[in-house]
Amino acid sequence: MHSVTRVSLGLSTLLSALGLFHLFHKPAQSLSHKVKVEKVSASEIKSESYSFDRHIKAVLSDHAHGDRNFADIRYRGIFKIDRLDAERARITFTLDHQASAAIPFEVTIHEWTLTELKSGATKNEQDEESLNILKDFAALYAFRSQEDTSGKYDARFSKQGYIIIKEKIRYKSTLAAAVQILKSKHQIQLDSTQHTLIKAMGKETSIVRASKSSVMKTTSEYQITQLGAARPRLISTAPVVENSLISTTMALQASHSDQFIPWKMLEPKLNQIATLPAMDRLSLFHDLVNTTKKDATAFQELKGWLSSQSSNIEIRTFAIGVLATQGSEAAQHALLEWYQQFPESRSTILNSFTTTTAPITDEVHSFLSDLIDQKGSDPDPAAAATLTLGSALQNYNRSSDISKLQNLYQSAQNTSEQTLYLDAMGNSGNPEFLDTIKVGLAANDEMVRENAVLALRLMKDQLTHDLVEQAWTDSSLKVKSAALQVIQYQGSAGNYQALLAQCISQTPELKSTCGQLL
Amino acid sequence: MNTRTRVFNSGIVFSALFFWLTSNLYTFAYAEDPTHLQVQTKLMGKPLVVQQNADPSVSQQGVQTSTLVQFLGINTQLMNAALELQSTTLGTTNWYIDGKQIWSGNLALQSGSLVYSGGIAPIQIPFPLFAYPLGPITLEVDAGIDFQGNLAVHLTPGLSIPVQDSSLQGTMQESLTAGGYLEGYAKLLIARAGVGGKVNLIDGSVGVNADIFFNQSPPTLGGLGKVVFLNGNVYAFVDTIKLFGQWNRVLSSNLYSWAGKCYAFGAATCTP
Numbered sequence: 001m002h003s004v005t006r007v008s009l010g011l012s013t014l015l016s017a018l019g020l021f022h023l024f025h026k027p028a029q030s031l032s033h034k035v036k037v038e039k040v041s042a043s044e045i046k047s048e049s050y051s052f053d054r055h056i057k058a059v060l061s062d063h064a065h066g067d068r069n070f071a072d073i074r075y076r077g078i079f080k081i082d083r084l085d086a087e088r089a090r091i092t093f094t095l096d097h098q099a100s101a102a103i104p105f106e107v108t109i110h111e112w113t114l115t116e117l118k119s120g121a122t123k124n125e126q127d128e129e130s131l132n133i134l135k136d137f138a139a140l141y142a143f144r145s146q147e148d149t150s151g152k153y154d155a156r157f158s159k160q161g162y163i164i165i166k167e168k169i170r171y172k173s174t175l176a177a178a179v180q181i182l183k184s185k186h187q188i189q190l191d192s193t194q195h196t197l198i199k200a201m202g203k204e205t206s207i208v209r210a211s212k213s214s215v216m217k218t219t220s221e222y223q224i225t226q227l228g229a230a231r232p233r234l235i236s237t238a239p240v241v242e243n244s245l246i247s248t249t250m251a252l253q254a255s256h257s258d259q260f261i262p263w264k265m266l267e268p269k270l271n272q273i274a275t276l277p278a279m280d281r282l283s284l285f286h287d288l289v290n291t292t293k294k295d296a297t298a299f300q301e302l303k304g305w306l307s308s309q310s311s312n313i314e315i316r317t318f319a320i321g322v323l324a325t326q327g328s329e330a331a332q333h334a335l336l337e338w339y340q341q342f343p344e345s346r347s348t349i350l351n352s353f354t355t356t357t358a359p360i361t362d363e364v365h366s367f368l369s370d371l372i373d374q375k376g377s378d379p380d381p382a383a384a385a386t387l388t389l390g391s392a393l394q395n396y397n398r399s400s401d402i403s404k405l406q407n408l409y410q411s412a413q414n415t416s417e418q419t420l421y422l423d424a425m426g427n428s429g430n431p432e433f434l435d436t437i438k439v440g441l442a443a444n445d446e447m448v449r450e451n452a453v454l455a456l457r458l459m460k461d462q463l464t465h466d467l468v469e470q471a472w473t474d475s476s477l478k479v480k481s482a483a484l485q486v487i488q489y490q491g492s493a494g495n496y497q498a499l500l501a502q503c504i505s506q507t508p509e510l511k512s513t514c515g516q517l518l
Numbered sequence: 519m520n521t522r523t524r525v526f527n528s529g530i531v532f533s534a535l536f537f538w539l540t541s542n543l544y545t546f547a548y549a550e551d552p553t554h555l556q557v558q559t560k561l562m563g564k565p566l567v568v569q570q571n572a573d574p575s576v577s578q579q580g581v582q583t584s585t586l587v588q589f590l591g592i593n594t595q596l597m598n599a600a601l602e603l604q605s606t607t608l609g610t611t612n613w614y615i616d617g618k619q620i621w622s623g624n625l626a627l628q629s630g631s632l633v634y635s636g637g638i639a640p641i642q643i644p645f646p647l648f649a650y651p652l653g654p655i656t657l658e659v660d661a662g663i664d665f666q667g668n669l670a671v672h673l674t675p676g677l678s679i680p681v682q683d684s685s686l687q688g689t690m691q692e693s694l695t696a697g698g699y700l701e702g703y704a705k706l707l708i709a710r711a712g713v714g715g716k717v718n719l720i721d722g723s724v725g726v727n728a729d730i731f732f733n734q735s736p737p738t739l740g741g742l743g744k745v746v747f748l749n750g751n752v753y754a755f756v757d758t759i760k761l762f763g764q765w766n767r768v769l770s771s772n773l774y775s776w777a778g779k780c781y782a783f784g785a786a787t788c789t790p
Contacts, residue, residue: 278666278695279721285640286664286699321639321666348639351620355641384620391618420622427618458617481576488584489617491593509576516571 260291263298270305273315285318289325299326303334310338316345320352327358336367350384354427359395360388368392369404383420390424394458406436418443419451426451429458434467441467446476453482457489465495472499477509484513493517552741553726557748557779561717562650564591566698566774568719568747572690572726574737579603581690581728581737587719589698590661592645596720597667601625601690603730607632613669616643625671632688637668650702653756653769655711659702663719668693673730689742691725700752708759715752717774722746724781741783749778 269276269284276284292299306319320338323331332353339349353360353368360368368385375382386408393401405428409421422440425433433455440452453471456464471483484503487496496517503514553572560566567588575582580602587594598614609632613621625632644662651657673688696719703712722745730737756769780788 278693279697279718282640282664282666282695282697283716285666286642286697289642317637317639319639321641324639325642348637351615352639352641354618354620355615355638357642357644380623383623387619423619423622429617477576485598488586489595513573 260294260298261287263291263295263301266291266298267301267305273318274312281318285322285325288322292322292326292331293328299328299330310342313344316342317348320345320348324349324352324356325358327356329361329363332358332361332364336364339367346381347384350381350388354384354388354391357395360392365389365392365398365401372404372408386420386424387427390427393428393430402430402432406433409436409440415445415447418445418448422448422451422455426455426457431459431461431463434459434463438467441471446478449474449476450478450482453479453486457486460490460492464490465492468496469499472503477507480507481510481513484510484517487517552781552783553739555724555745555747555781559748559776561590561752561774566590566717566748570720570724570745572739574739575600575602577602578736579730580609581726581730581739583690583692583726585692585694585696585720587663587696587698589663589717589719590645590648590700594643594663596663596665596696597669597692597694599669599671599690599692601671601673601688601728603673603686606686609671609673611669611671615641615665615667625673630674632671632673632686634669634671636670638666640664640666650713652702652711652713652754653709655704655706655709655756657702657704657711657713659700659713661698661700663696663698665694665696667695685729685731688728688730689725690728691723691742693723694720694745696720698750709756711754711756711769713752713754713773715750715774717748717750717752718746718778720745720747721749727784741781742786743784744780744782744786744788746778746780746788749776751775 266284266287270288273281273284288302292302302319302322306316309315309319316338320335323335335349335352339346353364368389371378371381371385372389373382386405389401390405405421405424409418409425412418412421418440422437425437437452437455440448440455443449443452449471453468456467468483468486471479471486474480474483480503483499487493487500493500500514500518504511504518507514555570556567558565558567565588567586569584569586571586572581572583574580580600582598582600584598585596587596595614595617598612600612601609602611603609607627609625610623611621611625611634612619613636615638620638621636623634625634627633642662642664644660648659648661649656650659670691670693671688672691673686698717698719700716701714703714704710723743724745725742727740727742728737751772752774754769754771754773755767757767759766782788
């Protein structure tokens with residue numbers, strides 16, 4: 001065979017092999033896009049809603065009561081968009097739920113206009129996540145109007161603002177993740193929009209078609225498959241809307257991490273505690289609390305270590321914090337033992353019971369009650385125990401303790417005792433004390449009235465609001481100042497606009513405080 | 519290049535290096551009003567604010583201080599303290615932690631000065647858990663504040679004639695260490711993700727120098743000590759599984775990274 005023929009035969013064999021390789025070897029990555037299409041009338045898009053129904057098994061963590069419960073929960077959430085005119089839309093978000101266990105959260109209904117969304121108005125500080133989602137609505141409305149005028153964007157989309165909106169919201173987090181994955185694994189430069197993503201993957205799909213009388217509404221689902229692996233893998237299904245709804249109501253997840261740092265890694269740091277900077281010491285505190293909560297052995301190890309170091313008051317104070325925060329029955333029992341053993345740490349231990357969010361045990365409760373009953377012989381610990389008992393009422397509702405503090409107030413011998421019991425009621429944040437606090441607000445003594453107002457600081461219901469406004473009319477500047485402190489504690493200056501405006505114009509002594517609050 | 523030029527140039531290089539090193543440690547801030555400090559930024563789209571205030575009391579015979587933290591959008595009155603003078607030999611203090619009163623009583627008279635000194639064991643203020651969508655996984659995020667604080671009040675009468683013009687010079691000093699923590703981790707069959715980190719909300723000893731007058735003149739207040747606000751790191755990651763169970767990091771992101779802001783008053787300095 002002629003050498004040229006041999007070469008061309010070789011080349012064609014090689015090309016065929018390459019062709020076969022390309023034919024059978026598909027790119028490692030692909031994006032599938034399932035589209036469900038249904039026809040709706042154009043008039044329907046004046047009012048659009050997106051709803052979902054979801055049934056989950058959830059872990060409910062309630063830090064206020066320091067425990068976790070399981071519950072079967074059924075959500076029903078609705079986003080409703082009412083287009084008022086070309087420039088204005090009203091977006092309403094409602095959430096309803098049914099659960100097998102009593103869940104201490106409120107179902108909220110919020111309503112925004114487009115103008116409010118653009119200005120960043122918020123109905124609830126805790127609800128920023130859903131506000132961000134709703135801002136996407138606003139952005140997409142703006143986007144749509146721009147595309148309408150420029151005409152550069154795909155006309156099929158430009159007519160269908162609602163459809164874009166829906167898909168943008170549903171797949172926001174999924175697409176962001178997909179883009180990130182594709183960028184990092186395949187060096188593909190993509191915009192994070194749905195359209196360019198599909199185009200880049202060679203899967204451009206006519207998602208929407210429109211006519212004057214109708215639109216084709218789509219429901220889409222993306223799956224990213226075969227990302228560099230042999231078998232298809234589902235990367236993402238979580239729609240961001242549902243995530244946001246969950247995050248704005250309560251935290252849920254069927255599984256929870258049980259991660260903790262083992263004791264043997266913490267012990268060397270603990271041995272150097274005297275030389276650790278304050279912030280590192282606080283980090284160690286955090287890790288110790290976490291570890292001893294999750295590992296009973298570590299708790300025993302810590303107790304053993306502490307008993308060998310207990311002569312050092314600084315380390316003991318640190319340890320008191322760990323035990324009080326860890327909050328188990330054994331930890332609280334150990335603190336009571338230390339109370340007897342180390343008189344110089346008694347006030348620290350009582351303060352720890354006041355500041356901890358862990359519910360106090362029956363043993364600690366009896367101990368506090370005994371201290372209060374001994375007020376005649378030992379007034380300082382009795383006062384501290386009273387403040388602690390009040391604080392403990394944040395974590396449980398023991399009617400006998402409520403009655404006890406009410407009776408103590410009624411039988412108080414002097415102003416000092418009255419203010420102490422009002423302070424204890426204030427530590428509880430419990431509205432069952434409102435009747436007693438009202439009595440304090442009407443007292444002749446200015447100091448009692450001042451402390452009665454301050455006792456409202458952790459309460460947030462409407463009656464509290466009215467009492468703060470009532471306190472503002474008091475002739476005493478100290479009482480007025482206490483009312484402002486309550487507003488500051490509650491973080492509710494928005495509910496007292498008129499009061500604060502009046503303060504600025506009519507109360508020069510408090511003008512600066514009111515200005516800051518406003 | 520002669521020796522003098524070399525020395526001059528190496529001086530410039532050294533100065534630049536020193537400036538670079540120190541400026542990366544802290545963002546320096548010179549407060550216009552040392553009694554009202556506020557640093558504000560954002561974390562995960564939510565406000566992150568620390569405020570440290572000192573004001574005269576309504577009676578003009580005392581001082582009140584407050585430390586407010588807004589972490590992940592949740593307001594916490596971390597520590598409040600008030601000092602009220604009744605006479606040259608009698609004063610009272612009130613002390614609140616996270617809205618709970620832990621001390622109310624008289625200052626002690628020691629060697630001619632009125633004093634109070636107290637400290638709390640470290641505490642944890644947990645926030646309600648929240649869900650955070652990170653790529654393909656929704657994380658259950660545990661967040662809150664770790665905190666430890668001390669309060670020291672010291673007042674020395676500076677008597678003069680006439681007595682009604684007398685004043686007390688004193689300090690109200692708070693040593694505060696507060697860290698905001700954020701921890702979330704979840705694992706599915708083929709992906710895992712985490713978010714975590716710490717923001718040092720307050721670290722330092724900050725306080726107020728006060729001159730309190732008995733003639734009802736407003737007290738004069740000045741800053742004291744050194745404090746660093748809001749330095750820290752919060753990061754997020756997403757891993758997907760490769761063949762044979764190996765994990766491959768597909769997303770790694772800093773949600774928050776800042777050297778913080780440092781304020782120093784009097785003899786204190788921010789330079790480490």
